[in-house]
Amino acid sequence: MTAPLFVGEIPIADLKPFPRNARAHDTRQITQIAASIEAFGFTNPLLIDEQNQLIAGHGRLEAAKRLGLTEVPAIRISHLRDAEKRALMLADNKIALNASWKLDILAAELADLSTFDLGFDIALTGFEVGEIDLILEDNDSHTPLQAETAPQPDRTRATTTQAGDIWQLGPHQVMCGDALSVTDLANLMQDEQADVGFTDPPYNVPIQGHVSGKGQVQHREFVQASGEMTEDEFASFLTRALSLGAQHSRDGAVWFACIDWRHMGEMRAAGAEAFDEHLNLCVWAKTNGGMGSLYRSQHELVFVFKAGAGPHINNVELGKHGR
Incomplete structure (x- = not known):
């Protein structure tokens, strides 16, 4: 008994x-x-x-x-x-x-949890970010996404947002500001420091003829760096923006900076000036090719830099997760 x-x-x-x-x-x-x-x-x-x-x-x-x-x-x-x-x-x-996973159900659970405002790190499940990415990718239904028509703003109405405004969106903040402004960055970050930064600056090329063509989607020209800058001016523009971001980042923070093939040199030089280490160059493979005559780029280049001398957080772990 x-x-x-x-x-x-x-x-x-x-x-x-x-x-x-x-x-x-x-x-x-x-x-x-x-x-x-x-x-x-x-x-x-x-x-x-x-x-x-x-x-x-x-x-x-x-x-x-x-x-x-x-x-x-x-x-x-x-x-x-x-x-x-x-x-x-x-x-x-x-x-x-000795147990195994029902991978379709596991993927559905992880996908659902990834969309919730959990209030805690999803890694508490025991699955790390790299593992979750692989599980979701391997169990993707591959159903093609239907294109949606983006809602167009009513430009006849008076603008509500003014320069310097900070909007609170749940736990997030979005600022209508200038990435070159010391004051704007200080007002946005307060005493916080960024763990990671992602920036997609203008490439100093005109929108018309490079991004917007004769299709339905049209884009306005950038306020700055839309083809009017010299090579040195554009390099200084990038250096100032990246340097301000680095100043508001913790030791070991990782920054991702997009650029086109024409201006890889300026981005690399600016990153070397603003950050402490050039970690890598990533290639974002996209689903559709862009505009072009000889070669139509179907990718975007993303420079990866590190601010400070501290260790960066590795959530990718290529070797561990077999990628």
């Missing part, structure tokens, strides 16, 4: 890890477990025997220590022989690994 289970709070100082625990928990996983406990609570008690020796939950115990907890919930069992405890320890870890 199975003995009744004891469930209660046990002082961490009284617990004894099993000396021959075969399961390894690296620092990354302990960090994940600790973050889960902080977000959701200690929902999975440890499993211990009559002498407070751990049978299951070594990773959770280490995470609890990292969080500074003094007590943890535990289930005490007293009906197993020593060999059975050791077998249970292996089974507790191994049996869960």
Whole structure:
């Protein structure tokens, strides 16, 4: 007959890890477990025997220590022989690994959670950003998207937004400002520092003939850098914009800056002046080719820079996720 289970709070100082625990928990996983406990609570008690020796939950115990907890919930069992405890320890870890995912449902769940305002990092699920990207990509239905007609603003009405206005959109802020203005950047960022920046500046080419043709979608010329600048003027324009962004970025922040093939030199020079390291050059492969006669570009070049000497956060992890 199975003995009744004891469930209660046990002082961490009284617990004894099993000396021959075969399961390894690296620092990354302990960090994940600790973050889960902080977000959701200690929902999975440890499993211990009559002498407070751990049978299951070594990773959770280490995470609890990292969080500074003094007590943890535990289930005490007293009906197993020593060999059975050791077998249970292996089974507790191994049996869960024998399960597989229903990838279509998993992808749907991750896609839904990615669209919610969760109030916490989706990585608390245990899936990292690179893994989620791969799962969603591999389970994409490949249904072609239907083109939508963008609503056209009524330009006869008086403009509401003025230069310097900051709009609050939920947790986000959007400023009608000048990326070359010290005042505008200071007003927008206040005391915050950016973890990442993405900028798509004008390329110093006229819109007409390069972006807008005879199609339905027409674009107005940029206020600046729409073909009127010399090479040196455009380089200075980019350097000033990137430098201001770097000043409002944390040490190790990553910046992505789009540019066309004609002005790669100016962007690289500006990035070298504004940032501390040129990390890479990415190619954004698009679905449709742009305007052109000899070669129609179906991509956009994205320079990747780092602000400061601190380490950057790597959420891509190409080798780890097989990409």
